[in-house]
Amino acid sequence: MIEGPVRMDQDIGAKPSRVATVMTTIRQRIAARNLTPGAKLPSVRALAASLKVSTSTVVDAYERLVAEGIILSRPGSGFYVASQAAPFTLAEVGPRLDREIDPFWISRQSLEADDEGLKPGCGWLPPSWLPEESLRRGMRALSRTDGAVLAGYGSPLGFPPLRQLVARRMAEHGIEALPNQIVLTESGIQAIDLLCRFLLEPGDTVLVDDPCYFNFHALLKAHRAKVVGVPYTPSGPDMAVFAQVLTEHRPRLYVTNSGIHNPTGAVLSPVVAHRVLKLAEAHDLTIIEDDIFADFEHAAAPRLAAYDGLDRVIHIGSFSKTLSASARCGFIAVRPDWIGGLTDLKIATSFGGGRLAAQLVFNVLSEGSYRKYLEALRARLARAMAEVSAQLKDLGITPWLEPQAGMFLWCQLPDGVDAADMARFALERGIVLAPGNAFSLSQTATGFMRFNVAQTLAPPIFDVLREALKQSARQP
């Protein structure tokens, strides 16, 4: 994976191309061993004369080479080739074909893939689908803002106007929360992590949906929790099993996606939401409702937090899915008496939080154009959903349900096809898939695959899927 450094030449003021030329000259002399480690570089004046550039150009070039660690400055003496000057080569992190299909499989493969790689299995939109121009405007506004915003720590709960805005957005989904009940975090997953620290003792039992977002498994493992799964139906968790598990295992916590469920695309029905809460109350169960897909919805589905009023339900969200995954910012909305303890934990583990990211997110969200962008995005996703769904059906890959919204299509593969085999086959051809068992605690999703419709539009993906299915038919 190569991420290019951002060139700052435009901002240097003085003659970027000449500075670059001087830098290249020195690098070449070092590479050719005309200048060996420890050797003194030509004086600024001498080099300027020999290269016919100004002394300020040479000074600029030398300083940049110092910043890069290629040369050293010894005040009063001059510049010297650093002893560690051999350039480090970036080891390419290729796909790891040998890795077990564990909870990290999809994360690793997706994150390690090139920005332009094909990854129908990944959990985010292509960056080009995100509000790039708003982000650019937001960054420019930030570049002109107060120095404390650029350089200082944030306040413990996080940027107040963003907490206020989050409270208003939640109100649109029927969830009442005051800004003081909202703590900003560095991401949605960090929100859940913080809550697990706050609520769990090692060995506590936690309920998850089966299937559920694979990273819940990884995170709960890190907390040494005992994890129990409840099958997910098109209207929410299977209530018979849910009731039974509460009695048998006395879980402390239930971690679930609502709004749009990951990976299934299902939404809670009001009756299931109500029953979940009644059972939670009877068994003193706390619920973390992860609502990071909220902005994909055409119409708001039932939220546990809306029914419960943030009593035993904790609502979390982030802006990674529809705004930016690069500017890390999430939030927790929680009962007021838990705010103090959570904030102490936040300080202990991440101190002031990401002030810059919160400001950027606020800038984008408070622009009127964000709403327009979301409308266009939902329409675009709906089109992609229809198109990918149709093409998958042609291959005999059948959606488990037709999601009302969002980017995920949870699909059943043709009889006898193993999703893990298929994922390995595709990875060898540079395509990252999301095999079902990465989401399944019971490992009963061997025949399922999650597709991100926004990332499944490229024709080569279907060619490889077709090949994989053929291959599978040959090896029954």
Added chain:
Amino acid sequence: MIEGPVRMDQDIGAKPSRVATVMTTIRQRIAARNLTPGAKLPSVRALAASLKVSTSTVVDAYERLVAEGIILSRPGSGFYVASQAAPFTLAEVGPRLDREIDPFWISRQSLEADDEGLKPGCGWLPPSWLPEESLRRGMRALSRTDGAVLAGYGSPLGFPPLRQLVARRMAEHGIEALPNQIVLTESGIQAIDLLCRFLLEPGDTVLVDDPCYFNFHALLKAHRAKVVGVPYTPSGPDMAVFAQVLTEHRPRLYVTNSGIHNPTGAVLSPVVAHRVLKLAEAHDLTIIEDDIFADFEHAAAPRLAAYDGLDRVIHIGSFSKTLSASARCGFIAVRPDWIGGLTDLKIATSFGGGRLAAQLVFNVLSEGSYRKYLEALRARLARAMAEVSAQLKDLGITPWLEPQAGMFLWCQLPDGVDAADMARFALERGIVLAPGNAFSLSQTATGFMRFNVAQTLAPPIFDVLREALKQSARQP
């Protein structure tokens, strides 16, 4: 605490002041209950005519009010006052005078204080001392960069050019590490947190210096570690106690600051560094060396990681102290065979990490001007150190040692003066101090106070200190 939202008016393109005027008009009508919740707003055309502005100005204003949750849009019908439109008031978080002087005391008071508040006890430089212009340039460069950088997740280890640059900087301190041994994190404290997750089981014993950075206590408590302190001397930990504690408590981990020790300003002597490592080897102790103050040094002090070669020493750092605390970015340098496990934990708890922050840090660090800025900063700190030290001595407040570099001055108060009493006295007058026992596991630093010289230059601070000492003399 009020942090003002960044105004984006400059970027809207169309008539910012008119849009703002329309927004204010609507807000006032809602506040005056001329428009009640659920009421339909004037049509765009009608309002444009009555306010003598263009329809696009009204559309813009309405969209911004929708983004703020003040009004709702019903497609095909018009705009309506939201039912939740009552504006939330920001509750001011004032100083909590009743709060115990626990490990969070200083963090909370410092983070909650206004950007302009007086806080000689806080652990960072005033933002105006940081490289504001480079940060602005870096932000502008980012606003022009690739969309994937603005919106996409980072790679698991983090932005490769920054890891390369960190490796080069470490090499200047004699620490050899390949970029592939470096994992970027979201901060220095998150680096330590991740390592604690990786290395500790609940109940494990961890060594810290006494005194040490107070947040180590908080973080280790979050990990349910048993913490044992070793007195710190001007040349490092007290070796007799260190040896004894290793035998008695068999700690898994030792967490320490090197470079410049927090809060004492001491540096490791080579002989102590060597002995610490010999004992660590004999007792199979892992060491986390927190080097976040490295850039303050005039000359590099001994580093445990340099002697050890990243075998049993893990080196961590961040850019919060000399570059920006708002753009969160830290790093871990560790033996290669631990990278895989650490990265899995990083994914589980924070997923892709902060790509935008890493890019911004890289932009600033790779500018030649960063080195010049550091030189000026060190000189400025040295002057502040001399000045504050002299003024404190005049009050009978005596530095424990004269630090070679950095921002901290660890001081002994006049006989019988209790640092916690003094801190409470100062806080009532709006000044945040750092009382000794917040740093001391054994609570034996009652008569000590840490001063951040960059934050102790304002004359009112000395007036309050003088008053506090008088008050204390009256109540023996």
